[in-house]
Amino acid sequence: MIPSKFDYIKASSISEAVKLLGKHGYDAKILSGGHSLIPAMKLRLNRPLVLIDISGISGMNTITEQGGEIIIGANCTHSQVLKSDLVKNKLNIVTQTVKCIGDIQVRNRGTIGGSLAHADPSSDYPATILACEAIIEVEGKNGSRTIDAIDFFQGIFTTSLAEDEIITAVRFPKVINGNYQKFFQSASRFAVVGVAVVKDGDSVKVGVTGVSDTPYRAIAVEDAYSGNSDAGSHAIDNIEVMSDHFADVEYRSHLAKVYVKKALEA
Amino acid sequence: MGNFIGKSVKRREDARFLRGAGRYTDDIKLPKMTQAAFVRSPYAHAKVLNIDISEAQKADGVVAIYTGQDGCGAYGVPCGWQVNFKNGDTMREPVHPLLAKDKIRHLGEAVAIVVAETLELARDAAELVEVDYEELPAVTDPKKAMEPSAPLVHEEWGDNAAFDWCIGNDRTEVEAALASAHHVTEMEYRNHRVAPNAMEPRSYIADYDINAGKWTLYTSTQNPHLIRLLLCAFVLGIPEHKVRVVSYDVGGGFGSKIYHYTEEALLTWISKEIGRPVKWTSDRSEAFLTDAHGRDHVVHSKMGFDKDGKIVAHLTDEYCAMGAYLSTFAPAVPTYLHGTLFQGVYTTPLIHLNVVAPFTHTVVVDAYRGAGRPEATYLLERIISKAAKEMKMDPADIRFKNFIPPFDGIDEPGYQTQVALQYDSGNYEGVLKRGLEMLGYEDFRKEQTKARKNGKLLGVGISTYIEGCGIAPSAVVGSLGARAGLFEVGHVRVQPTGKVQVFTGTHSHGQGHETVFAQFVADKLGIPMDDIEIEHGDTDQVAFGMGTYGSRSLAVGGSAIIKSVEKVLEKGAKIAAHKLEAAEKDLEYAEGKWTVKGTDKSISFGDVSLTAYVPHDYPEGLEPGLDFSSFYDPSNFTYPFGTHIAVVEVDKDTGKVDLQRFIACDDVGNVMNPMIVDGQIQGGVVQGVGQALLEEVVYDDSGQMITGSYMDYAMPRADDVPMIETDRTVTPCPHNPLGVKGAGEAGAIGSTPAVVNAVVDALSHLGVTDIQMPVTPQRVWKAMQN
């Protein structure tokens, strides 16, 4: 469990980090909480030559309310989000989501930006980001832009971030009625299935993680929904379901339906 | 006597463990020490075509690189137990090389070792070693390994069997009894493979001292003397008196650190080659691939009953994986530690077990907490519960009907089984009665009926186990194929000031010997615990020993210490009599002093100790000193037993099992420290629950491991288990001085079938009769669908 050799640079501003990323290109990796990147490096599955640590950049770890939105800085740890009263009161679905992530140690280090950029198909945040229709703010050498949640996740460990781009914050609309339901994988405690549901009157938005190699909006469920949870039976319509040692396609498909139903009922 | 025995004295060793001040092997840093890293095979079965170390040799900080061609330990590491084929042929014993030469036989087998100035440099250089492999088809399932088309692990014998062995009554007799039985219950399943997962990974430092011509091996082992013996006499052919093996604190073993591993021998050899100390500490990934695994029996069993539910015969056939080679105790595990427990706690008159033990393209399988006995208990306790369901009997009733009646082993003789052993003492119905009482069995059944009506899936599972511990009478195990004696050594050194050092050949890797052994020595000598130090884990300090496993430390090691304590008191009495000018027979010893009966004339233990070392006024003809060593060879195994009961609720939508209650009523004989016994039971229960619900090593068909990290290998966590409710009955062991039976493995033996029985009970009204372990949500849900 010894990583290969690397250089370490602590960035003091977003623009510096972006510049460094541009300079080192493929050789470099952004380091935030390190709770996905470092384990991979220890196993030598990932061997960056340069680590650009963004965790000390000021302004990237605040949670604020602006207009109708809650803005969570990319460097906010899961613990910080969990402890935020603002999030608890106006974005409770996010509180519920981070509560399910790892254990205290993991939550104390892992960040929202790192979690989204890493795009582990079994991680929790993506379902909630999708259901909330959050907006991801990024900055790169060509300046800043935003990416809608629905466009962000591209596949297993793959996002629409450009190589030189850094996530700086995530913007959420306030959510009154939402909930997150997770079936834990017994070893890793990541999600075998994670379902986020945001209800707004008769309409519903459903984000699903763990089921497919890309987290997705369960549009078929949303379309079929008319106030009752039977729409859950559409949880995997047009979805290619993952299979592993804990949940094969049949069982995972079943769980997806059960958990969408559960989230719709909650 | 009894200031300490039977009291929950807090563990003395915890002060250093809780402060992070333990002395584990990896904490040791020697001057000029080098670090090793291994190049390990990414295939389970392959030919090694070529190894190119030229690039690696040029890397920074490399001290040396060795491959299988370098002639280290040509005989390999030996097996310590011989089990023969039932036709009398000796078992097949392949060479287990320190480094693979031209053939790879399991994933992670070491091909080369790189020694460098630092661990980082060793790892970097190891990546530069280029190995050309030709991958070959592999077999990992023990039953498939015996199919005619199976790839061979060792070509020389034409099939994969290491041995084919049986025990018990004549097979045809057992078959005939089954044929005429009123009812026969049948089971087929795999007692699946688990990884030991000690918290401290294996770690070794070998240090050759050029000036003295001596080796020191620091090793995370459960039995330093045995390692020294095997290393010197069998692997490297170096003189035993020039080797010191040190094993200070060890962070858990569960069996996996009994064995003599290739890395230990290889490092010892290398240290002399390079003239410097060399360290290797396994990382967690290597631990999954190279620590000896446990279990892995494929079982087919039939049990016959008469119309009243009494067992009339039991016939079982098993395929038990050995792995790629024979580990130190491996052949004993599915045979003499397993078949001999097939009597269980029942009066079964006819028993036959046949064991085929194949080599497989996997890491070796050896003893893991319970070693053969959990596998026997799982079978007996599952099949009798299954039979109860089939015969519409209550699972408690069928057990009461079949129990061996209580016997104390003193007035009533020991119980002679059909499978070679004689049980020492037991009261099996006692523990079941108490367990049912703790549960509130009748109320539970009512609650269950109600819950079912509300669509809830509630179940209870019972298991009543027995185990053979206190390993072991040397002559008996010798006749069963052990290549070592299994006595123990206890040495008591009283110093001039009356302070006492106790040296034990057993080894503590979490058990609490420093506390428990001091408790009974303090009581026997009538002195404070603080005046007693327990020493273990250094072959230069401790005369000899066989280590710790098989719940033997107190029953065998403790007995050896008692023998020495008695010798101290016997000699002390002679000195006291002289000083008090009284006859020895007129003295009594209590509270740390000898008193002339009926008078207030006395002399303290401390004064007698001083006299022994300053023998100015001293009994004629008596040697000075107060220092005794004893060997204790037990006359029999010990037989702890107990009842474990699990209550579960199964989620009908997901199949997830919620373990709601766990009751353990164990009888481990006399109890020295209830807190430590409870801790041992609880830890064991969690391990057994882990196997039932979560843990499983999975190799795919090509021999790759799917569960090689904690992302995929599910260890039980605190929130997976409820508070464990413990109680005990006490049936003393009649044949050792403390009357103790052993508590280290009990929890892991009784618990697994209790949990699975409970899950099957919860689903029985849906027609579910068995579920393969571990009973994961997926498996339970699928069972519910069929």
Ligand SMILES: Cc1cc2nc3c(=O)[nH]c(=O)nc-3n(C[C@H](O)[C@H](O)[C@H](O)COP(=O)(O)OP(=O)(O)OC[C@H]3O[C@@H](n4cnc5c(N)ncnc54)[C@H](O)[C@@H]3O)c2cc1C
């Ligand atoms: C034991 C354990 C259990 C866990 N359990 C869960 C769980 O149950 N559910 C769950 O969802 N997650 C879980 N995680 C993952 C955890 O949430 C991670 O912390 C998270 O996924 C990554 O965040 P990080 O800040 O640690 O990122 P890092 O590890 O620092 O980085 C991860 C990746 O993202 C990139 N990156 C980081 N920040 C940015 C940024 N701002 N912009 C662009 N790229 C960036 C890095 O270059 C790297 O490629 C677990 C982790 C561990 C170690």
